[in-house]
Amino acid sequence: MADTVRLALVGCGAIAGYHAKAIRSIDRIEIAAAIDPKREAADALAGEHGVAAFATMEEAAAAVDFDAVDIMVPHDLHESQTERALALGKHVLLEKPIAQDLTTAERVLAAGAAADQAFMIGENSQYWPDVVAVDRLVRDGAVGEIIAAQAAFENRFDPFWYPGTRPWRFDLQRTGGGVVIDGGAHWIRPLRMWLGEIASVVGVTGRPIAAMDGESLAQALLRFESGLVASFLALTSPANLSDAPWFRVMGTKGEVLIRGGFEAGGVELYDEDHPDGRSLPGEHGYFHSFKPELEDFAALVLDGKPPVAPPEKALGEMRTALALYRSARAGEWESVWHG
Ligand SMILES: NC(=O)c1ccc[n+]([C@@H]2O[C@H](COP(=O)([O-])OP(=O)(O)OC[C@H]3O[C@@H](n4cnc5c(N)ncnc54)[C@H](O)[C@@H]3O)[C@@H](O)[C@H]2O)c1
Known part of the structure; x- marks a missing residue:
């Protein structure tokens, strides 16, 4: 071989x-x-x-x-x-x-x-070092029982991701949606890793980037099968934004958060021993997710080793985005897996 x-x-x-x-x-x-x-x-x-x-x-x-x-x-x-x-x-x-x-x-x-x-x-966020570190902390009980979570996919509009005079990302027929089905998916997968499967969604959408057919803003609540609820923000903004955390997971013993950063993020744990927070050592940053993703693909091709997540796992992010779109139209909670 x-x-x-x-x-x-x-x-x-x-x-x-x-x-x-x-x-x-x-x-x-x-x-x-x-x-x-x-x-x-x-x-x-x-x-x-x-x-x-x-x-x-x-x-x-x-x-x-x-x-x-x-x-x-x-x-x-x-x-x-x-x-x-x-x-x-x-x-x-x-x-x-x-x-x-x-x-x-x-x-x-x-x-x-x-x-x-x-x-x-x-779906590279499955391998994002910060997300994997939070996964380990959550599983090890570092925050106790999870109470709530927040995910915020937010960045300033950057023409790099929208090349040409009429970028395909502006065209709903080509994308299937806006920021949620696209970049927002990378913020939904970590929530599914930590909190389990999403059952239903209620949300609203907006279009601060008016040239884009799909939503450039979404605010939603995601209800998990466990009954837990997370808030979710997806925003491509015309203006600069603060460096608010990208993720927060709050539990009975403390909180863990991921600082924003494509090149260098960071994971911080706040608990009884570290009321002012402790930064976790190790590699951080969204872009460090591609190497382990591609290594997993090589292991699948060369060794027949199944990837960390099967292809159908990605239906969850798509279905969550589509349920959020239905909810924004209907003004009601929408089921992720039925509808
Ligand atoms: N994982 C991530 O973080 C991440 C980030 C950005 C984009 N994406 C995904 O990557 C894909 C591409 O996004 P992008 O931002 O690189 O878009 P892009 O527009 O920058 O690049 C797409 C490229 O595909 C080319 N192309 C069009 N038709 C083709 C064909 N028939 N054969 C070969 N090439 C063709 C285009 O000419 C263009 O150069 C999308 O599915 C997007 O959702 C993932």
């Missing part, structure tokens, strides 16, 4: 640079090609990593030997790109969300399950 995954990057936009950087620090994955119909995007990433650039997967497959693809394209292309990769016999790592709507997502999951190749949905 091969000891390295030869991986083609499909979609060479904003997130591809972060994936590629992580791959360079992983022994078991080698970048084999950069694929994007936008020639300059493919050329730039290919040049940086010393591989050839292609406009399509089929062209790449005819010219270069690779085993797997890392699909990082707009949401409405997730299904077609997954189908094409599986038809070429390639293993697939597909960025979240599974697709732009539930029916398509279920087809994508079925195609992945039916294939002989490895198939994984990339």
Whole structure:
């Protein structure tokens, strides 16, 4: 059996640079090609990593030997790109969300399950060091019984994530939603890791970024199957924001929080022994989640080891987003799993 995954990057936009950087620090994955119909995007990433650039997967497959693809394209292309990769016999790592709507997502999951190749949905917050550290603290009982939690996905509008004159992220048909189904998903998964499954949602949405069809603001309460309730904020703001914590988990013995930070976050524990808080040592920061995610994909391809979370786990973030959208329209609690 091969000891390295030869991986083609499909979609060479904003997130591809972060994936590629992580791959360079992983022994078991080698970048084999950069694929994007936008020639300059493919050329730039290919040049940086010393591989050839292609406009399509089929062209790449005819010219270069690779085993797997890392699909990082707009949401409405997730299904077609997954189908094409599986038809070429390639293993697939597909960025979240599974697709732009539930029916398509279920087809994508079925195609992945039916294939002989490895198939994984990339939900990197499952591997985010700060989130993993909180998971460990919660499981070890550091905050006692959880009472409440808060998650706030908030940042200033950054054109880097919205390239071009009419970015695909402005188009509801292409995204399936706004900030909740997109970046907000990475804040919903940690809550599910710590508090269990979400049963129902009540929320409101707004559009402070008026050019974007989907919501750039959501405020919601998430009720878990356990009965616990967490508050959830998702905001892409036109203005600068403070550095309020991204997550708080409050329990009978204390509180643990995650400080905001894409490059360097931080976990703090407040309890009886540390009334002013104690910072946890170790690696922190959202962007440090891609390396362990891609290592998990390599282990799936090379060793057949199941990933930390199966692909269908990502239905939870999608269904929570869709339930929040229904709730914003109806003004009522909406079930996540029925409806
Ligand atoms: N995990 C994270 O933190 C994170 C962050 C951002 C984006 N994402 C996800 O990554 C995906 C891409 O988002 P992005 O921000 O990089 O978008 P982007 O617009 O910056 O990049 C997408 C790229 O896909 C290319 N593309 C379009 N059609 C293609 C095709 N048929 N074949 C190959 N390439 C094609 C585009 O030309 C573009 O360069 C989305 O699913 C998004 O939700 C994840």
